[in-house]
Amino acid sequence: MRRFIPFMIALGLVALLPLVSPSDFYINLASQAAIAALMALGLNILVGYAGLTSLGHAAFPGIAAYLVAWLSTRGGLGPGPAAVLAVAGTFLVAGLFGLLALRATGLGFVMITMALCQIVWGGAYRWTSLTGGDNGLSGVPRPFGDMLTPTTFLWLCLIVLAVAIIQIGRFAESPLGVALRGTRDQPRRMSALGYDVWRIRFVAWLVAASWGAVAGLLYAWYHQFVSPHMLAVTASAEVLLMVVAGGAGTLAGPLLGAALVVLLKNLASIWIDRWVMLLGATFVFIVLIMPDGLAPGLMHLRERFRKRMASPTIAPPLAGQERIDG
Amino acid sequence: MAFWASQSLNSLALGGLLFMLAAGFSLIFGLMRVANLAHGALFMLGAYVGLASVQAGLNFWLAALLAALAVGVVGGLIERFLLRRLQGRTLPQVLLTLGLAFIIADACLMVWGGDPMRLPPPEELRGAVRLGDLAFPRYRLFVMGASCAIGIGLWLLIERTRIGAMIRAAVDDMQMARAIGISASALFSAVFCLGAALAGLGGVLGGPILSVYPGLDADMLPLALLVVILGGAGSLLGAFIGAYLIGFVYTFGQALVPDLAYVILFLPMVAVLAIAPNGLFGRRLS
Numbered sequence: 361m362r363r364f365i366p367f368m369i370a371l372g373l374v375a376l377l378p379l380v381s382p383s384d385f386y387i388n389l390a391s392q393a394a395i396a397a398l399m400a401l402g403l404n405i406l407v408g409y410a411g412l413t414s415l416g417h418a419a420f421p422g423i424a425a426y427l428v429a430w431l432s433t434r435g436g437l438g439p440g441p442a443a444v445l446a447v448a449g450t451f452l453v454a455g456l457f458g459l460l461a462l463r464a465t466g467l468g469f470v471m472i473t474m475a476l477c478q479i480v481w482g483g484a485y486r487w488t489s490l491t492g493g494d495n496g497l498s499g500v501p502r503p504f505g506d507m508l509t510p511t512t513f514l515w516l517c518l519i520v521l522a523v524a525i526i527q528i529g530r531f532a533e534s535p536l537g538v539a540l541r542g543t544r545d546q547p548r549r550m551s552a553l554g555y556d557v558w559r560i561r562f563v564a565w566l567v568a569a570s571w572g573a574v575a576g577l578l579y580a581w582y583h584q585f586v587s588p589h590m591l592a593v594t595a596s597a598e599v600l601l602m603v604v605a606g607g608a609g610t611l612a613g614p615l616l617g618a619a620l621v622v623l624l625k626n627l628a629s630i631w632i633d634r635w636v637m638l639l640g641a642t643f644v645f646i647v648l649i650m651p652d653g654l655a656p657g658l659m660h661l662r663e664r665f666r667k668r669m670a671s672p673t674i675a676p677p678l679a680g681q682e683r684i685d686g
Numbered sequence: 687m688a689f690w691a692s693q694s695l696n697s698l699a700l701g702g703l704l705f706m707l708a709a710g711f712s713l714i715f716g717l718m719r720v721a722n723l724a725h726g727a728l729f730m731l732g733a734y735v736g737l738a739s740v741q742a743g744l745n746f747w748l749a750a751l752l753a754a755l756a757v758g759v760v761g762g763l764i765e766r767f768l769l770r771r772l773q774g775r776t777l778p779q780v781l782l783t784l785g786l787a788f789i790i791a792d793a794c795l796m797v798w799g800g801d802p803m804r805l806p807p808p809e810e811l812r813g814a815v816r817l818g819d820l821a822f823p824r825y826r827l828f829v830m831g832a833s834c835a836i837g838i839g840l841w842l843l844i845e846r847t848r849i850g851a852m853i854r855a856a857v858d859d860m861q862m863a864r865a866i867g868i869s870a871s872a873l874f875s876a877v878f879c880l881g882a883a884l885a886g887l888g889g890v891l892g893g894p895i896l897s898v899y900p901g902l903d904a905d906m907l908p909l910a911l912l913v914v915i916l917g918g919a920g921s922l923l924g925a926f927i928g929a930y931l932i933g934f935v936y937t938f939g940q941a942l943v944p945d946l947a948y949v950i951l952f953l954p955m956v957a958v959l960a961i962a963p964n965g966l967f968g969r970r971l972s
């Protein structure tokens with residue numbers, strides 16, 4: 361458990377933010393970052409540990425958010441039962457999607473996940489009688505009644521995030537997690553060793569989807585509103601950018617990436633109003649300049665700096681790792 | 687009867703447009719192992735360039751030619767200066783094309799604004815052909831014919847010419863093709879330009895049917911992906927059959943159950959992936 365201490369300290373510091381923040385703006389920003397981090401941690405299981413790049417991860421938060429919104433507004437359920445049913449429903453859909461998406465790996469997986477998420481988007485956008493179409497569903501009731509102020513909502517998000525960090529961290533180090541990384545690097549050898557590669561990937565997919573669903577609940581309660589925008593390609597791309605920018609396959613990377621992307625998005629919407637362009641440019645920048653992401657990138661820089669201090673020779677450039685093969 | 691006939695023609699026209707989009711995507715995928723997610727954005731860029739040229743007083747055919755050339759050049763630049771740096775690294779290439787798709791889409795929004803605009807069809811193709819009680823819009827018939835002509839042209843190019851033989855050789859075994867003196871570098875650029883130009887042309891020809899609006903890229907790209915998932919990557923025949931299949935399912939879905947037009951697309955995908963995970967005519971997808 362010792363390796364989780366830095367994370368808990370960091371989350372603890374964020375939890376103290378309301379003491380120094382001059383307005384609710386920064387507290388809400390931290391809540392958004394925590395929700396985004398939850399999505400990114402889930403996607404990181406697929407991208408980082410399983411080597412499966414999904415461009416449709418927004419489907420899970422999206423489905424869960426729509427379910428909880430519909431059940432607690434039009435379905436007449438309380439926020440608690442609605443939340444349980446929403447997560448269960450998302451889990452079932454994820455199982456079905458997993459059966460399809462895991463028929464492929466590599467680029468096929470990218471294309472299928474993207475198409476699946478787009479189909480969900482189309483459903484949310486077009487099935488107006490059920491989903492409210494482009495207007496979405498508003499007035500989603502929050503749990504815990506009046507107890508949820510911006511501050512307590514942030515604390516709720518941080519508690520959930522802490523649980524996620526510990527669960528995913530332990531999962532990654534468990535025998536299953538190690539086997540999962542084995543299927544990423546050497547799927548054929550793992551298969552030859554008797555591991556059921558498909559089943560390992562399917563479990564990883566379901567874990568990733570479940571954390572996505574939890575993030576979707578918090579998203580729906582935070583905004584008290586859901587719309588097809590949270591299912592758009594840009595939404596999936598944002599989550600993927602968090603993982604890739606932060607550093608796939610590390611625990612700290614997605615957290616760092618989520619904080620950065622949320623900050624960038626909010627700053628961009630205040631000053632330049634060209635978020636999509638900035639999102640695209642950031643992708644291009646990351647891919648060309650820092651292909652391993654921030655967290656490993658910074659570590660490489662530190663190592664290079666140390667080496668340069670030790671000897672005058674220039675360290676060779678580190679090649680980006682290629683992890684996408686069948 | 688009239689409903690079925692006219693919707694069938696609409697399906698064929700949409701299928702033709704999807705073929706132009708998916709053929710380029712599939713060619714690039716087959717040869718370079720690049721899933722060009724900017725393909726939808728290139729389609730939209732073509733539509734906007736065509737529209738701007740028509741508004742500037744050019745005739746429709748010149749505008750289509752100009753748009754195809756312009757988008758082809760953009761594609762060539764992307765391949766030469768960006769994708770080439772990442773050769774052989776699949777994931778970064780996907781992310782790069784995704785980033786470029788956002789940049790192109792937002793640039794179009796900046797230049798041409800957010801209102802949907804209609805691209806008028808050329809004079810000689812306005813009106814309809816009457817066949818008994820049924821009226822078929824001429825332009826849609828033309829789009830269908832044009833896509834078939836392009837399909838045959840591509841097939842001849844790939845199966846009957848020297849360049850086509852080089853492409854087939856490189857798709858089958860890149861290292862061996864290089865060893866016998868085929869310049870993969872030139873081939874990559876040529877195929878990427880061709881694929882992008884086809885997308886651009888598709889955009890212009892689609893303008894009078896779909897109209898031109900921001901979000902056209904996000905509407906078309908998933909359909910093209912579905913075409914490739916169904917037909918199989920790298921296969922021209924697969925793209926052709928997949929495009930018309932999706933054209934029919936989507937058009938009839940929109941007419942019969944408009945709420946679920948998108949969700950219905952799920953069905954062919956489930957069916958094909960269950961039987962043939964690499965698509966109907968595809969090789970290994972990964």
